[in-house]
Amino acid sequence: MNGGGSRESGDGGAVTGGSGRPVVVSHPSEAGPVLRVHEVDVVRDGDHLLRSISLTVRRGEHWALLGANGAGKTTLLNLLGAVAHPTRGVVEVLGRRLGRVDMRELRSYLGHVDPRHSPDSPLRVEEVVLTGLTNTIALVPRWTPTAEESERARHLIEMLGMGARSDARWPTLSQGERGRALIARALMPQPRLLLFDEPATGLDLAAREQLLSSVDVLRSEHPSLATVLVTHHLEELPASTTHAMLLRRGRCLASGHVADVLTTDRISACFDHPVRITQDDGRWSARADRVMALDAP
Numbered sequence: 001m002n003g004g005g006s007r008e009s010g011d012g013g014a015v016t017g018g019s020g021r022p023v024v025v026s027h028p029s030e031a032g033p034v035l036r037v038h039e040v041d042v043v044r045d046g047d048h049l050l051r052s053i054s055l056t057v058r059r060g061e062h063w064a065l066l067g068a069n070g071a072g073k074t075t076l077l078n079l080l081g082a083v084a085h086p087t088r089g090v091v092e093v094l095g096r097r098l099g100r101v102d103m104r105e106l107r108s109y110l111g112h113v114d115p116r117h118s119p120d121s122p123l124r125v126e127e128v129v130l131t132g133l134t135n136t137i138a139l140v141p142r143w144t145p146t147a148e149e150s151e152r153a154r155h156l157i158e159m160l161g162m163g164a165r166s167d168a169r170w171p172t173l174s175q176g177e178r179g180r181a182l183i184a185r186a187l188m189p190q191p192r193l194l195l196f197d198e199p200a201t202g203l204d205l206a207a208r209e210q211l212l213s214s215v216d217v218l219r220s221e222h223p224s225l226a227t228v229l230v231t232h233h234l235e236e237l238p239a240s241t242t243h244a245m246l247l248r249r250g251r252c253l254a255s256g257h258v259a260d261v262l263t264t265d266r267i268s269a270c271f272d273h274p275v276r277i278t279q280d281d282g283r284w285s286a287r288a289d290r291v292m293a294l295d296a297p
């Protein structure tokens with residue numbers, strides 16, 4: 001669980017616990033990449049869900065993880081979020097190697113925005129945001145936020161354009177408002193890494209655009225934050241996206257700077273369908289390429 005307070009300090013050191021197994025005893029390292037994945041395989045029930053995946057995410061980088069249904073995006077995001085271990089290879093999250101750390105504690109240092117998250121009682125927006133400090137679905141009994149923590153919650157709610165809905169209760173919020181409240185919640189512990197799992201799913205056009213603008217704003221207000229966003233749709237990528245990885249059947253098809261990866265040829269290969277990619281005002285869209293589609297087998 002998060003204890004609140006600043007996550008900006010700490011030497012990132014680890015010691016060996018009584019069991020001989022290293023344990024995290026201080027804030028994860030500030031130095032080095034935010035995420036390092038090297039030659040990772042994930043095998044479940046004899047199936048390769050991921051094969052030979054490598055990825056390095058540095059502070060200030062904003063990655064998109066794209067691929068068709070079943071490509072392995074969620075499987076990879078679960079490794080990056082310290083939710084699952086790889087079968088083979090190395091995954092380092094905030095400088096900590098999975099398999100050698102307390103995964104639960106490591107998870108408290110990163111923000112995970114999952115639109116399926118739901119509090120278990122009709123909390124007000126500000127209360128939902130405060131649960132980001134305790135990493136719980138309800139307010140912890142007898143826990144009271146400090147004045148600083150309450151102020152930070154209000155600041156994040158304002159930043160995400162939810163100031164007018166701060167006292168609204170969760171069941172009364174629209175899907176888009178919930179999405180923005182969950183981003184504010186994930187930001188409460190001041191994470192260096194934020195993971196987005198299809199944040200625009202189920203949003204109408206206006207709500208999607210508000211959410212993506214909010215993501216752009218938070219990235220500009222937190223220049224050292226690193227993010228990874230999973231989506232099927234190029235239209236759901238914020239303009240501030242800097243890098244992308246394309247997954248196809250568990251393998252990396254392309255990875256690197258967004259301009260080099262989000263090309264007509266590569267996206268067509270990734271989704272096994274001829275599409276044409278266009279970019280307008282910093283955002284991307286994909287349309288079926290009719291001529292090529294008619295020629296396709």
Ligand SMILES: Nc1ncnc2c1ncn2[C@@H]1O[C@H](COP(=O)(O)OP(=O)(O)OP(=O)(O)O)[C@@H](O)[C@H]1O
Pocket residue numbers: 044045047049067068069070071072073074075076232
């Ligand atoms: N525990 C598991 N055991 C066996 N197969 C699994 C397991 N978890 C996922 N899979 C399979 O692995 C493949 C990749 O799943 P994953 O959820 O990572 O894909 P995805 O790219 O996130 O897909 P979607 O876009 O549909 O959410 C799928 O074929 C899925 O059925």
